[in-house]
Amino acid sequence: MVNINTLDPGASPLDYYGFELRRLREEAGLTQRQLGEIVNYTGSLIGQVETARKLPTLEFSERVDAALGTGGLLTRLVPLVMRSQLPAWFQQVAELESRAVEICTFQTHVIHGLLQSPSYVRAVLGVLNQDKLGDRAAARLARQRIFKKGDPPVFWMVLSEAALKQEIGGQEVMREQLSHLLTFEDDPWINVQILPYSAGEHAGLQGSFNVYRFASDPAIVYTEGYSSGHPSANPDTVKDCSLRYDHLRAAALSIKDSAELIRRVMEDRYGEQVAQVELQR
Numbered sequence: 001m002v003n004i005n006t007l008d009p010g011a012s013p014l015d016y017y018g019f020e021l022r023r024l025r026e027e028a029g030l031t032q033r034q035l036g037e038i039v040n041y042t043g044s045l046i047g048q049v050e051t052a053r054k055l056p057t058l059e060f061s062e063r064v065d066a067a068l069g070t071g072g073l074l075t076r077l078v079p080l081v082m083r084s085q086l087p088a089w090f091q092q093v094a095e096l097e098s099r100a101v102e103i104c105t106f107q108t109h110v111i112h113g114l115l116q117s118p119s120y121v122r123a124v125l126g127v128l129n130q131d132k133l134g135d136r137a138a139a140r141l142a143r144q145r146i147f148k149k150g151d152p153p154v155f156w157m158v159l160s161e162a163a164l165k166q167e168i169g170g171q172e173v174m175r176e177q178l179s180h181l182l183t184f185e186d187d188p189w190i191n192v193q194i195l196p197y198s199a200g201e202h203a204g205l206q207g208s209f210n211v212y213r214f215a216s217d218p219a220i221v222y223t224e225g226y227s228s229g230h231p232s233a234n235p236d237t238v239k240d241c242s243l244r245y246d247h248l249r250a251a252a253l254s255i256k257d258s259a260e261l262i263r264r265v266m267e268d269r270y271g272e273q274v275a276q277v278e279l280q281r
Contacts, residue, residue: 014052022050039063051064082142102213104156106204117180123169155190158248164265171270178266185259199241203247
């Protein structure tokens with residue numbers, strides 16, 4: 001068990017959060033149990049957060065801030081804590097997402113993390129690795145808060161039809177995921193287009209990629225390998241990928257027709273009636 005007296009606030013954002021929580025609680029003259037009773041959490045959980053053994057959620061932080069009158073200090077730390085829990089090689093990408101005014105992504109087999117549903121996230125991250133799955137899933141889902149900002153980025157996703165039919169996590173998970181995509185059908189900030197099989201050869205055959213555009217900085221192209229990311233601000237690379245993305249968007253179905261295809265796949269491939277037939281076999 002971690003000795004709380006040796007917790008180093010400079011070790012990580014999570015350690016700093018725990019250190020500050022303990023400091024604020026003690027200044028208020030409360031035990032872990034007493035604070036837990038006020039915010040409707042167990043004293044044990046308070047202790048786990050204070051010793052950096054448990055990730056603090058946004059709701060937890062908001063309740064503690066209100067109870068201790070911190071002026072929102074812990075709530076403001078949550079994005080930093082969550083970002084620090086992402087793989088080291090991916091943390092730069094989360095930072096790009098948070099600064100971008102426009103994000104354009106082409107995905108071949110898996111729905112982009114910014115539009116993944118909670119159960120889909122767990123299914124993707126849980127392949128061959130169940131260690132701290134809840135915390136890793138929470139860290140990925142926390143990235144989606146960029147859409148709650150006062151000035152959210154415009155998000156475009158061209159998604160291969162294959163990603164709709166690659167059954168990840170089972171039928172129920174896929175129903176939830178495709179239903180989640182449909183919630184953005186009328187959202188002008190989040191746009192989903194499906195690249196159908198009928199498009200044949202296309203400008204994205206080399207693989208998935210993202211283009212990040214900023215208010216005053218040069219655009220960045222990001223591609224990904226196994227456990228590694230490759231950002232590039234090379235003008236030629238950005239120009240090439242931007243052109244490819246324009247062609248992919250032109251070859252994809254319209255936003256309206258894409259939603260219809262998503263709805264059809266959800267009903268025909270992952271519908272309740274399909275699940276019932278499978279159970280009877």
